[in-house]
Amino acid sequence: MGRFDGATVLITGAAGGLGRGAAKGFAAEGAKLVLSDIDEKALADLAGTLQVETAILAGNIADEALSEDLVRLAVEKFGRLDIAVNNAGIVQSFVRLPQVESDEARRVLEIDLLGVFYAMKHQIPQMERQFKANGKGGAIVNIASVAGLVGAPKLSVYAAAKHGVVGLTKSAAAEYATKGVRINAICPAHTRTAMVDGFVRVSGVPEEEALAELTRGVPMKRVAEVEEVITAILFAADPANSFMTGHALAVDGGVGAI
Incomplete structure (x- = not known):
């Protein structure tokens, strides 16, 4: 019997590296899944690989209606919403603050910060209703970043959005x-996902050199593997972990230690 046997888990950004890993991790532990991503084909492809009950709905997390529809889908399909992993996000161009285009900054804030706000705005009332009805509420895991805990040179707007996610998390938890x-x-440092692969591609240098530059300030001198971050997500969502709330858990290779 898995840790999440029979639980309904909603995951946004499910077709990306962390979202896909989370979907597989929860599925392996017996969960039923409600998955969303802006990439409809990749979302359908992922659902086809999972051996658990799964509902999917593609859309842009910057559109509040999607968050409302996802909660409704979870309730209509599975009767309740037990866990939400708010993972959908993008990164900005790797440039100094004055070089960030204003339209790009707005898009990062709309997706990375307001997207989490919209998600929680609709997830929390459903979980509260469940708690009032039968004493069993739910857990929300927001995917922030180590850039939500410290400064991130050349990622200023992204860092601002992720600081906002941590602020939303702590405030709502209280x-x-x-x-x-x-x-x-969950606040991971650079993780081996499409975002890191994209940085390596545009860097114009060999992968080893690009990753060395990316992890220069990481005591472990490497990026995180997806599975390492998924372990933390499952830990935060685990109903046995019932006394932890309002916490920003760094999975950062030691960045916060220096």
């Missing part, structure tokens, strides 16, 4: 600490 909803954030 608001709902007695209402059956645990809310935590």
Whole structure:
């Protein structure tokens, strides 16, 4: 019997590296899945590989209606929403603050910060209703970043958005600490996903050299593997982890230690 046997888990950005890893991790532990991503084909392809009950809905997390529809889908399909992993996000161009185009900054904030706000705005009331009805609420795991805990040169707007995610997490966790909803954030350093692969491609240097530059400030001198971050996500969502809320858990190779 898995840790999440029978639980309904909603994951945004499910077709990307961390989202896909989370979907597989929860599925292996017995969860039912509600998955969303802006890439409809990749989302359908992922669902076809999973051996658990799965519902999918493609869309842009910057559109509030998607978050409302996802919660409705979870309830209509599976009767409740137990866990939400708010993972959808993008990164900005790797440039100094004055070089960030204003339209790009707006898009990063709309997706990375407001997208999480919209998601929680609709997830929390459903979990609170469940808690009032039967004493079983839910858990929300927001995917922030180590850039939400410290400064991130040449990623200023991204860092601002992720600091905002941590702020939303802590504030909402305090608001709902007695209402059956645990809310935590995972703050990974650079992880071996499409974002890191893209950085390597545009760097114009060999992969080893590009990764060395990317991890120069990481004591472990490497990027995180997806599986390492998924372990933290599952830990934060685990119902046995019932006394942790409002926490921003760094998975950062030691960045926060220096």
